[in-house]
Amino acid sequence: MEPAEAGNRANTSKAASQLRKGVLEYCVLALLRDGPRYAVELLRELDAVGPMATSQGTVYPLLSRLRRDELVSTDWQESSSGPPRRYYALTPTGRAALEEFAGIWPHFRDAVDHFVGTRGPSPSPTEHEEQR
Amino acid sequence: MKTARNETVEQYLAAVEREASALPPERRQELLADLAEHVDVALAERPEGDPAAVREVLRELGDPRTIAATALREAGPHPAGAGHPTAGPAVPPPAGPGYAPGGPARRGGRERISPWCAVVLLAVASPLSLVAPVLLTGVVRIAGVVMLWLTPSWPVGRRWIATLVTVLVIAVPNTIALLTDVSGMGAPGIAALTVAQFVVPLAVSVWLWRTARRPESGPAA
Structure with a gap:
């Protein structure tokens, strides 16, 4: 399952990539909500969820910006295996940004559902329901 | 391994x-x-x-x-x-080097300053004097000369000519006005001076523009 998915990643649609661009940073912030993680760990989590999977290298410029904007702080920690890991943690600013997004998102999602209609192809739903 | x-x-x-x-x-x-x-x-x-x-x-x-x-x-x-x-040089910016995206400008420094800037500043100074205060016109003119010397698109001789003409265009009519009774010159004289004040700088700008060496692949000369 994973190799096949990885193969499709390169040519994911434009819409998916546009959407990802908008929400990826909040997904990263959300992954840090319960505690610090290091980058490879973050990327693994993102990869595990289809639509957020992206070429991993593209997440580093995003992490760099989050550091610069002080939405996250970083801290090196020794590891039992291999090199030290750089752990990312939410700053208060980062947490506030995440909460703000979390507040907006449901309305946003509902609005898109409203316009795009994600209930699948149902020819005239209102008429059928009113007959009953 | x-x-x-x-x-x-x-x-x-x-x-x-x-x-x-x-x-x-x-x-x-x-x-x-x-x-x-x-x-x-x-x-x-x-x-x-x-x-x-x-x-x-x-x-x-x-x-x-x-x-x-x-x-x-x-x-x-x-x-x-x-x-x-690569898209930078293909689309000439409307005016000046400040417009160039950070990266290329940093690497090339002055080499990348477009001749646009000096040419435009020198060309607009005189028309500007009709509508703008003298001080602003002066600043634009001086900025034009400064840009002229900062832009490596012309040989030094040509820069001297352009600078000299720019100074003379201001100096000559004002000196004449100071030393002579302008009203005595009659309408044709005043008209000639005025026209010269607009036409000469414009001609210099056109000349500079046509003879400029473009940084990299600039617009066709």
């Missing part, structure tokens, strides 16, 4: 560095450090002695071009323009 791993990784990082050449140097180094760190950590977490590990890790990181493009988008306040260093 260690050296083989390093070589492939080095090649990959070198490719990223090349593709990200338009990034500010410190951003570029940061990106490379992040990626190198990622490779080290990701490899440490793979089963030891896996011959395909390096290739796999680099494949997951993705195409250096995609990473560089993302980094450029994240870095600049002008996401659209900064993303493609």
Whole structure:
């Protein structure tokens, strides 16, 4: 399952990539909500969820910006295996940004559902329901 | 084994560095450090002695071009323009060197200043004097001369000529006005002076524009 998915990643649609661009940073912030993680760990989590999977290298410029904007702080920690890991943690600013997004998102999602209609192809739903 | 791993990784990082050449140097180094760190950590977490590990890790990181493009988008306040260093010279900016995206200007310095700036400033100064205060016109004119000397598009001799003409265009009519009774000159005299004040700078600008050496592949001369 994973190799096949990885193969499709390169040519994911434009819409998916546009959407990802908008929400990826909040997904990263959300992954840090319960505690610090290091980058490879973050990327693994993102990869595990289809639509957020992206070429991993593209997440580093995003992490760099989050550091610069002080939405996250970083801290090196020794590891039992291999090199030290750089752990990312939410700053208060980062947490506030995440909460703000979390507040907006449901309305946003509902609005898109409203316009795009994600209930699948149902020819005239209102008429059928009113007959009953 | 260690050296083989390093070589492939080095090649990959070198490719990223090349593709990200338009990034500010410190951003570029940061990106490379992040990626190198990622490779080290990701490899440490793979089963030891896996011959395909390096290739796999680099494949997951993705195409250096995609990473560089993302980094450029994240870095600049002008996401659209900064993303493609080759697009810069193809589209001549409306005015001046300040418009050039950060990367190229930083590398080339003055070499990249477009002749547009001096030409436009010198050309608009006189028409501007009709509607703007004298002080502003003066500032524009001086800025034009300064840009003329900062732009490497003309030989020194030509810059002297343009500077001299610009100064004379101001100095001559004002001197005449000071020394003689302007009302005595009659309408034709005043008209000639006025026309000269507009036509001469414009002619100089056109001449400069046509003889400028463009930085890189500028618009056709």
